[in-house]
Amino acid sequence: MLSRSLQSLLGLSLSLSLVEAAQIPFIAPHETSTSAVPFAGLENQSDNWDINVSPNENATGHLIFETVSSFMQHWPNTRYRNGHNIVPGIVPVGTVLYHGRGDSNTPTGPEWLATDPEHSYIFCRGQASTGCWQLTVTALRPLNVLYLDGSGAAKMPDGPMDSQDVLAFGEIIPEKYIAERERIKNMCQWAKDFPVDGFVRMEMDFEIMLCDFSDGVQVEPINLRSRGNSGGPDSEFYPPGPHPYDDTSFAQLDINSSALPNTGFEVIHSGSWHRYYPGDTRIQLDLTRLISFYDTELVPSLVAERLGKDRLKHRLLGISQEDLQNAVKRIEEATTATEPGSGIDWKTLIQLVIKRFENRLEMVQYILNSTSPGNSNIQIQLVAMLRPYMLSTTKPTQDLASTEWVSPMFKLCATTYTKYITANPSLHSRLTASEELILGGVHETTREICRVVTGMWVDGVMAGLDPDLYKPSTTEGLVETEIESLLASWKERISSLMKWLDWSVWLKCRPACGFEELCELPMWPFRRGTDEFEDPQPKCIRRMAPFDSSWV
Template identity: 40%
Template sequence: MRSVTKAAVWLFLAVERVLTAQIPLSPDYHDESLDFYSHFERDSRQWDLDEPYDVNATGNLVFETVNSLLQHWANTRYRIGHTIVPGIVPVGTILYHGAITGPHIPTALDWVSVEPEHSMIFCRGTVETGCWHATFAVTRPMKVLYFDGSSAANIPEGTMDTQDLVAWSEMRPEWVSNDTQRIRDLCKWGLKNGINGLVRMEMNFEIMICNFTSHMEVISFSNLDNFRLASDNPTDLPDDPNNVHQVFEMMHSASWHENYPGETRIILDYSALISFYDNDLVPSLVPRRVGVERWDHRVAGISPEDIERVKDRLAQVLERPPVTASGIDWKTVLRSVVDRYASRLDVMQYLMNITLDDTPVLLDRARKVQRQLRTMLAPYILLAALPPRGSVEVNATNSWAAPVFQGCATTHTSSIGTSGILTPSERLLLRAVRETTREICRVTTRIWASGFIAGLDPLYPADQNLDADRIRILMGEWNEDIERLMSWLDWSVWVKCRPACGVEEMCYLPTWPLGFFPPDHPFPAWNSALKLPWPDPNEGEWKRPQHKCIRRLEPYGF
C-alpha cells in the first residue's frame, strides 16, 4: 500500500514539474475563451442542445458506410452497397488466381483474390492431376473501382444494384447470377474510363481483372494438390474434413480484414467517391428511405435522371487529375471520430444498464457516467462557459453549455474547407462528419450539463446529499438518449461477440453462401449451390445477420 502511495506522489510531482516548466503559448487564453463565448452568443441558434438532427439527414449513413469501406465485418452486416470508389492497387501487391481450365494464364476477363485461401477453392482438377494456381505481382499502379457491401454475393435483393447501374444503367435482377456478362460489360465500360479492375467482396475481397497482361506479371504457376472443393456433388464436401477445414480457413483469412483498417492492399480515393446516400446527387432515393430500416435500403428505384447524374459524376472523377483534391486524409478524419467516442459511448451504455431501484448502485453509476462525459468533453469545457452555481437560469435551461457543444462539434472540421478546393465528394464527407459530430456532441453535452447541475460532476460536487429521485429520473432519460444516439450512429464497431469468443473460436457473421444452405448441404459447390433452395432474402440471417461464436477448429459448424 505504501509503495502505491509513493508512486502516486511521485507521479503527481513529476506532472506538476512538467506543467510548471511549460510556458503557455497564449497567456491570454482566458480572454480568448471570453471572445469565443461572445462569438457563440451571435450564432446561438445553431447550437440549441434540444434541436436534434433533421429526419432526412444522411450524414450518419454516409459517415458509417465510408468509415467501413474495405472492412469485411461491416460490409457483411449490411450487404447492400451504397458506395462506389475509385482506387489503386499499388506496385508489388501479390494477387492469386485459381485456374479452372488448366495451366493457362487468363488472356481475357477473370478474377483474382487477395488471399490464396480464397483463390484455391476455385482451383479445379482431379486427385490425380491436381490443380493449377497462379500468383501475380502488380507491376504498375492498377486503377480499380470498388463497390461496397457484399457486392460479389449473387443475391437478387440488392447486392448487384450499383454494378448493374454502371454496367447497364438499370437494375437487371434476372441477371443476378450472370457474372460472365457482368464482368464483360463492366470491363467494357471500365477500360474506356481507365479502369482495369473491379473490387468486390463476398467471402473475401476479389478483383475482376479486365486485362491480365497490362498491370501484372506471373510470379509462379504451381500445380497444387487439389482440395476438391470444386466438385459438382455437394454431398462429397461435408464428408471430407479437409474440404471443411479449407472452407473455414478461407473464412479465417477474411477475418484478418474484418475491421479497421480493413483491406490495405487497395488504396481508395475518398475525394472521388460516389454515395447513393448523397441527397443532392440522388434525390429520388430520399422518399424511398422514409420510415425504412437500413437493412431495407436499396439503390433500386433510383430515377433515370439520377442514374445519368451518377454516371456523369463517376466519369468526371475518373477523368480529373488527383491534384484537384484537397489532400485531406479522410479515412483518418472519420476514424479519429470513431476512436474518440466509440468506446466511451459503449461504456456509458453499459453503466446505465442497471436496476434504477438500487439507490447506492444508481448513484455510483451516475457519477461514473458523469466522469466519462467530463473526460470526453474536457477539451471544450471553457471556464467562461460555466454558470454561476445555483442560478435561476441554470435550473431552467442548459443553454449555458452550448459553447461546450459548439467546441466539441467543430473541432474535427473547423479547419477543413477554408481553402475552397474541396471536391463534391469531399464536401459530402465534410457534411457527414459535421452532422455526425454535431449529434454526438449535442447529446453528450446535454447529458453532462444536466448532471453538472444535479451535482454529479467530479469537479463541482453537490454541496449536500444528492437527490436520489432526481438522479433516478435523469438516468432514465440519459439511457434513452444514449440508446437513441447509438442506434442512429449504428457503428459496426459495436457489433461483436460478448463475451469474446474462445481461442478455438471466431466471431462470425453469416457470409453468403456459407452457412445459409440446409444443414445436410452446408458447403455446396458453386454449380450445385444454384440447384439448392435459396433462403428467403427477406427473413432470418440474410436480412439481419446475427453475430455468433463458431469453431475455427474441428469439429466445425455454424
C-alpha cells in the same frame, strides 16, 4: 417530487433529444468551385447550437461517415452488404493476386482475382493425380480500379449487386443477381472508355474483377496439390469444366460441403485478416473522388425510398433514371479527375473521432445497463469525453430552464475536428465535391455525439453531480424518483445515439469467443439458418477441428 430545475430539464431532454435510428441526413454543403468564403453551412445556422435540436430524419451524413470509415473492411461490409459507394483507387506495383482454375492458361478475357490464396484455392479445380492450377498475378504498374463497398460478390437478389448494375446494365435488375459472366463482361466493356483496369468487391474475402490479363500484370501458373483424395474429379466445391461464375454452372456451387470443411473455413479466416481498420491496404482508395448514393443532392430520388426503413433494407432499387444517369456521369468524371484535392487525411480524421468516443460511449451504456448504475460514475465518463471543450466560462445561468449557457461548449466539441478546414478559405476552396460530402458527414456525426453527450452532462450538473458548477436548492440531494428519472433519460439517449451512429466496433460476440473460435457474421454463401441474413448477428464458430459443418 422532482426539483423544479431537474424536472424541467429532464422533460425537455426526453421530448426533444431522442433521435431516430434510421437514416438521418445531410444538408449538402456549398459548391467550393464557386465560393472561397469560409464554410457557411450547418455551423452558422442560428439555432444550430441548441442542444435540444436533433438531426433531420432524412439526414445521411452519419451514414456517409460510417460507410467511409468502413471501406475495405470485411466486418462492417458483411453486415451491410448493400453497398452505397464507388471509389477510384489503385493496386500498387508488386501486389500479388491469385486466380484458381482447372488449367494453366492465362485468361483471354475478364476474370476474377482473389487478394488471398485461400480464396482463390476454392476455384483450383483438378484431379488428385494431376493437381490443380493457381495463377499468381503480379501488378507491374499501378492498376486503376473502382471499389464498390458492401458485399458486392454476394449473389443475392436483395441489393448487394445494385451498384454494379448501375455500370453493367444501366438499371437495377434484381433478377440478374446470378448473371456474373454478363456482369463482368458489361462492366469491362464500359471500362474500356476510361482508365479503369478492374473492379474491387467483397465476397468471403476481397476480390478484383480484372478486365485484361495482358496489360500491366505478370502471370505465373503454379500446379498445386488438388483437394481430391482419389483419382476422381475434385467436385466437392466446383466441378471441372467452365468457370463456376458462368451462369450455366454456378448453380452447382456446393461450398457448404462437410467433406472438406477446413478449406471453406480458411476462406473465412483469410477474410477476417481484413476485418477492421485499416482493412485490406493492398487497394489504396482516393477519397477525393468518392461517389456516394447516400449523397442526397446527387440522388434525391432515394430519400423517399429509404424513409422509415432499417439500414439493412437500404438499396439502390427505386433510383430514378435521371439520378442514375447523373451518378454514372459523376463516376465517369471521377475516373479521369486530376484535381489534387485538399491533402487532408480523411481516413485518419474519421478514425480519430471513432477512437475518441467508441469506448466511452460503450462504457456509459454498460454502466446504465448494469443492475446498480451509479449516476456519479456516469457523470465521470461524460466529463472525460467533454473535458477538452469545457470552457472556463461554461456555467449555468439564473434561468435554470435555459441551456444556452452550454452552447459555446457544445459548438467547440462539435467543430474541433473540422474548424481548421471551415475557417481557412484557402484550404476549404481546395476541397473536391467528394471531400465536401465527407466533411459534412464528419460534422453531422460529431455534432450529434456532442449534442447528446453535452445534454446528458447538463442534466447531471443540474442534478447536483458537479457541485462546483451548481448546487440544487434542496439540501437533501436527489430523491429516489429523481435518480430513476435521470437514469432513464440517460439510458434512452445513449442507446438512441449509439443505434443512430451504428458503428461496427460495437458489433461483437458477447461473451467473447475462446481461442479455438472465431467470431463471425453470416455471409454468402454460408448459411446457418433461413432468416440469418435478415439481421446478421455475430456468432462464435470453431477455427479448429472438428469444424461446424452447418457453417462450412
